[in-house]
Amino acid sequence: MAVATQRRFDLLRVPLVGRFLRWRHSRTAMQTVLLVLAALILLDGFAGIQIAPRNLAGVLPWVQWRGLLVLALLIGGNFFCMACPFMLPRRLAKKLFPATRAWPRRLRNKWLALALLVLFFWAYEAFDLWASPLLTAWVILAYFVAAFVIDAFFRGAAFCKYVCPVGQFNFVSSLVSPLEVTVRDPNICASCSTKDCITGRSMKSPQPAAHAPAAALGIAAIGVEQVGVGRPASFQPGCELWLFQPQKVGNTDCTFCLDCVHACPYDNVGMLARSRTDELADDARRSGVGRWSTRTDLAVLVVIFVFAAFTNAFGMVAPFYVVQHWFSTMFGPWSVHALFALLLAVLPLLLVGATAWASRMLSGTHDGVVALATRWSYGLVPLGFSMWLAHYLFHFLTGALTFVPVLQEFVARWVGPLLGAPRWDLAALVPQSWLLPVEIVALDGGLLGALMVLYRIARREHAHEATARRAFVPWAVLVVLVFAAGVWLLLQPMDMRGTLRG
Amino acid sequence: MARRKDDARVVCYMLFMLLCAVLAGCGRTQQADATISLKVAQSKVGTTPVDVQLHDSKGEPVSGASVKLRGDMTHAGMQPVLVTMDDLGNGQYRAANFPFGMAGDWVLTVDADLPDGKHVERMFDVRDVKE
Numbered sequence: 259m260a261v262a263t264q265r266r267f268d269l270l271r272v273p274l275v276g277r278f279l280r281w282r283h284s285r286t287a288m289q290t291v292l293l294v295l296a297a298l299i300l301l302d303g304f305a306g307i308q309i310a311p312r313n314l315a316g317v318l319p320w321v322q323w324r325g326l327l328v329l330a331l332l333i334g335g336n337f338f339c340m341a342c343p344f345m346l347p348r349r350l351a352k353k354l355f356p357a358t359r360a361w362p363r364r365l366r367n368k369w370l371a372l373a374l375l376v377l378f379f380w381a382y383e384a385f386d387l388w389a390s391p392l393l394t395a396w397v398i399l400a401y402f403v404a405a406f407v408i409d410a411f412f413r414g415a416a417f418c419k420y421v422c423p424v425g426q427f428n429f430v431s432s433l434v435s436p437l438e439v440t441v442r443d444p445n446i447c448a449s450c451s452t453k454d455c456i457t458g459r460s461m462k463s464p465q466p467a468a469h470a471p472a473a474a475l476g477i478a479a480i481g482v483e484q485v486g487v488g489r490p491a492s493f494q495p496g497c498e499l500w501l502f503q504p505q506k507v508g509n510t511d512c513t514f515c516l517d518c519v520h521a522c523p524y525d526n527v528g529m530l531a532r533s534r535t536d537e538l539a540d541d542a543r544r545s546g547v548g549r550w551s552t553r554t555d556l557a558v559l560v561v562i563f564v565f566a567a568f569t570n571a572f573g574m575v576a577p578f579y580v581v582q583h584w585f586s587t588m589f590g591p592w593s594v595h596a597l598f599a600l601l602l603a604v605l606p607l608l609l610v611g612a613t614a615w616a617s618r619m620l621s622g623t624h625d626g627v628v629a630l631a632t633r634w635s636y637g638l639v640p641l642g643f644s645m646w647l648a649h650y651l652f653h654f655l656t657g658a659l660t661f662v663p664v665l666q667e668f669v670a671r672w673v674g675p676l677l678g679a680p681r682w683d684l685a686a687l688v689p690q691s692w693l694l695p696v697e698i699v700a701l702d703g704g705l706l707g708a709l710m711v712l713y714r715i716a717r718r719e720h721a722h723e724a725t726a727r728r729a730f731v732p733w734a735v736l737v738v739l740v741f742a743a744g745v746w747l748l749l750q751p752m753d754m755r756g757t758l759r760g
Numbered sequence: 761m762a763r764r765k766d767d768a769r770v771v772c773y774m775l776f777m778l779l780c781a782v783l784a785g786c787g788r789t790q791q792a793d794a795t796i797s798l799k800v801a802q803s804k805v806g807t808t809p810v811d812v813q814l815h816d817s818k819g820e821p822v823s824g825a826s827v828k829l830r831g832d833m834t835h836a837g838m839q840p841v842l843v844t845m846d847d848l849g850n851g852q853y854r855a856a857n858f859p860f861g862m863a864g865d866w867v868l869t870v871d872a873d874l875p876d877g878k879h880v881e882r883m884f885d886v887r888d889v890k891e
Contacts (some may be wrong), residue, residue: 310832310836311835320835386834576863653837657838752862754865755888
């Protein structure tokens with residue numbers, strides 16, 4: 259019999275916050291707020307002034323949303339997937355259409371989502387999405403349409419798990435988040451026969467027989483008391499990303515939807531604190547995911563996530579244009595695309611491949627380079643996340659308050675000066691002198707986390723300590739080099755060029 | 761009953777979205793009462809003079825207007841530069857020390873309140889301001 263977990267911090271038990279999150283409509287409430295914001299962004303993006311700093315579609319997605327996203331992932335977890343407004347058209351789709359099809363077996367991996375994520379990163383650079391309110395609005399509208407169409411045809415949360423590029427970014431980032439949705443006491447799950455956390459349950463008719471095992475443990479089945487004569491009937495779905503709680507490990511593919519929390523009749527699922535590095539070195543078989551060591555698609559997603567962080571930041575500093583100019587002598591008008599392909603495909607492939615090869619040589623293992631790279635790549639996540647954090651925090655801390663005058667101007671344009679004259683003096687949250695230290699500290703944390711995880715992977719792979727250290731060295735060199743590149747990037751003068759109007 | 765309420769809620773959301781998308785099609789246009797030309801002395805980080813020439817629809821220079829110059833970078837998240845231009849007469853206006861605070865692409869907006877009470881606004885792209 260499994261040993262009950264020690265008591266850990268559980269956000270769902272915190273007064274007010276926990277109560278709100280446990281409320282069955284908390285997710286809808288949050289999604290509604292973001293839906294209203296999305297509607298305003300669409301309106302201003304299509305019909306407003308086509309200068310990003312003066313448009314809600316230029317400000318909210320690229321300054322406030324990105325900054326709050328990484329902060330939420332750093333401090334808590336995947337709360338933005340929890341509050342995702344694209345889930346509302348999805349719910350509508352599932353009401354209007356049968357959605358009985360299973361997602362195609364050949365596509366039950368991350369390759370499609372990865373391709374879309376790369377496409378998004380490419381479009382961001384090629385079309386300067388951050389400088390174009392109109393294109394930003396089109397991207398957001400496309401997301402709504404895609405979520406609607408896909409989940410109108412396919413069962414479960416196929417869009418979230420296999421398609422959504424933003425979701426994949428959040429999934430990878432949440433691998434280092436301090437909270438995870440997980441069972442409180444494994445003993446209760448061991449005696450549960452209904453598996454409501456994944457099958458869902460009807461709230462209409464309680465099934466005492468099904469809950470007998472829990473009753474034997476002296477635990478009242480939650481929901482029996484809640485359902486009575488005159489209460490509305492409804493079905494509470496289980497996990498639509500097919501993560502069975504007793505076998506779920508960490509945050510992979512978890513959208514923090516809390517369906518499992520609401521479905522569990524024993525209130526045995528919580529949002530518990532954990533070590534940020536535990537999940538990355540764990541190759542346990544994960545429900546709905548399998549073993550990371552066999553998931554090359556996941557490993558490639560991780561590598562792209564990491565190198566895209568540095569590529570994305572590089573695109574905003576002066577040396578990028580020097581390199582681009584040099585590339586244009588060879589590739590002409592295709593220079594941006596060639597540079598993008600180099601930084602996001604060729605370079606990661608070479609670096610990770612060479613590192614895996616070196617680790618293989620030093621440790622004497624006979625596994626293939628791809629298999630090795632797959633098993634070790636997850637160690638890079640902390641460094642990749644820290645670069646995203648540094649980059650997005652820079653923009654957030656320098657411009658968090660810019661939404662105020664933009665919103666004032668937007669309301670004035672459509673309704674009248676209800677919010678007063680725009681306060682264009684509002685922008686930064688912190689003094690300029692704080693920015694570089696914050697960014698460097700973030701990168702430092704990422705380097706430290708990466709080294710810790712990589713060493714734990716080394717010990718997992720090799721029982722002999724000396725062999726583990728030899729296998730670890732090339733990966734440590736890689737992360738230190740990438741870290742150094744990140745520090746160099748942060749020290750470069752910014753040079754922000756972008757799509758101009760028209 | 762709860763299911764119907766839930767349906768209604770989702771439908772309302774989507775109708776709201778649709779309304780916004782429709783409204784989005786209703787663009788706004790500006791009447792061109794005057795012609796404005798702009799000249800930046802130097803596209804370089806630091807301060808530089810910026811000159812504006814204002815003519816009415818008949819090509820006559822317009823003096824006595826209240827002209828403001830606004831500078832934004834193409835990327836959101838930066839505080840704009842807001843300057844009131846000096847009237848040099850004969851339809852010429854100048855911002856003697858307009859600060860380009862960062863390298864990159866800028867958009868300068870000339871915002872003029874004309875003596876006849878009309879208002880005109882024009883935007884100008886200033887590419888590749890260098891270090």
